[in-house]
Amino acid sequence: MIENNKSGMKKSRLKYGMVGGGAGAFIGEVHRKAIALDGKAELAAGVFSRDYQNTINTGESLNIDRSRLYQTYEEMAETEANHENGIDFISIVTPNNTHFPIAKTFLGKGIHVVCDKPLTVNSQEAEELKKLTEAKDLLFCVTYTYTGYPMVKHLREMIKNGVLGELRVVNAEYPQDWLAAPLEKTGQKQSAWRTDPSQSGKSNCVGDIGSHIENMVSYLTGLKIDSLCARLDTFVEGRVLDDNATIMVNYDSGARGLYWSSQVAVGHDNGLRVRIYGAKASAEWSQENPNYLRISYLDKPTEIISRGRDKLYPHAQGYSRIPPGHPEGYFEAFANIYATFINALNKKRSGVALAAEGLDFPKVEEGIRGVRFIEKCVESSERGAAWVNF
Ligand SMILES: NC(=O)c1ccc[n+]([C@@H]2O[C@H](COP(=O)([O-])OP(=O)(O)OC[C@H]3O[C@@H](n4cnc5c(N)ncnc54)[C@H](O)[C@@H]3O)[C@@H](O)[C@H]2O)c1
Known part of the structure; x- marks a missing residue:
């Protein structure tokens, strides 16, 4: 709040x-x-x-x-x-x-x-x-x-309160298309450093946007990664670092995850989307439509929860700034x-x-976990998409 x-x-x-x-x-x-x-x-x-x-x-x-x-x-x-x-x-x-x-x-x-x-x-x-x-x-x-969005904070509390039941499956993706062509060769600054290992680190795509998936899933669910298996691809010729990644995740609770991050997914802008499936219900949230949250139940009709209109948990409500229908977005989340x-x-x-x-803001510990996630994805991919302990 x-x-x-x-x-x-x-x-x-x-x-x-x-x-x-x-x-x-x-x-x-x-x-x-x-x-x-x-x-x-x-x-x-x-x-x-x-x-x-x-x-x-x-x-x-x-x-x-x-x-x-x-x-x-x-x-x-x-x-x-x-x-x-x-x-x-x-x-x-x-x-x-x-x-x-x-x-x-x-x-x-x-x-x-x-x-x-x-x-x-x-x-x-x-x-x-x-x-x-x-x-x-x-x-x-x-x-x-x-993680600054009110609907993310609301979903986090729903999951904590057991509304979804025991978590079974997470499916999260972050597709973009801005690096589908070799933009870095044109001198465009943001692409030039992101595709250069001396400035970006060991990964481009996982480091830049896959790390947002890791942080989002972890924040929402509290699930801890036990092991992962990652395949990092480089589709654009001449590029050294990854521009696409597929990652399977085992959580220590027994739940399973599948993450996809891509900068070559033609047609996508900033398509961060998370779907979380529990024994009783599932949830879907997308950052390009961040004021709404979809919850589907096993035994009752699907709900679309609207920021500003529907009652949120007080902590999440405290982050909502304006009435419903006036979209809040990236600036407000920041x-x-x-x-x-x-x-x-x-x-x-x-x-x-x-x-x-x-x-309730991401701290140095979340930063450390994010860096470890990137390193483990690179390690797994370099070993031929081997399963590696987290
Ligand atoms: N949280 C998010 O959603 C989000 C979104 C975009 C970028 N980022 C992160 O933000 C960082 C910057 O990304 P960007 O796209 O804005 O990059 P950018 O290239 O647009 O901007 C980087 C800036 O840093 C300056 N700079 C570099 N070295 C410097 C130094 N030693 N002293 C002073 N200034 C220096 C550059 O001149 C430039 O102004 C990256 O780490 C990126 O991963 C986060």
């Missing part, structure tokens, strides 16, 4: 910095707009690009004081940590291989971190970030966007993650205890 500031808590707006998100970048601007939706934190500093002129242009267009536009993130961390009005948290929206050094630098200076996924390019780095977060007693959020993180940070600063509901 998105909470308002309670009495006794510091009410000043938090200040944040950003690394990445300069002119021409994709997700940084989404982060900034999502944070601005609730107005509880203001952008005060940045290194928006490796190119300082881009940082200056972007920073000036965002009304940031020139003295807080830095050439490097190291300089920003050092200066902001010692600034009387320094940033409270940093938002990291750069390519995957840079997440670790940047997050480590800010944690080292005692600054809370929000980092986009995948957390790092290997588990050792991810574990190191967890250790540092704990040693410094800081908050760490990994922006797995899609804003919900930030709102929860920022409220938690305000409470922490005020010495108010953090309850589980107030910590």
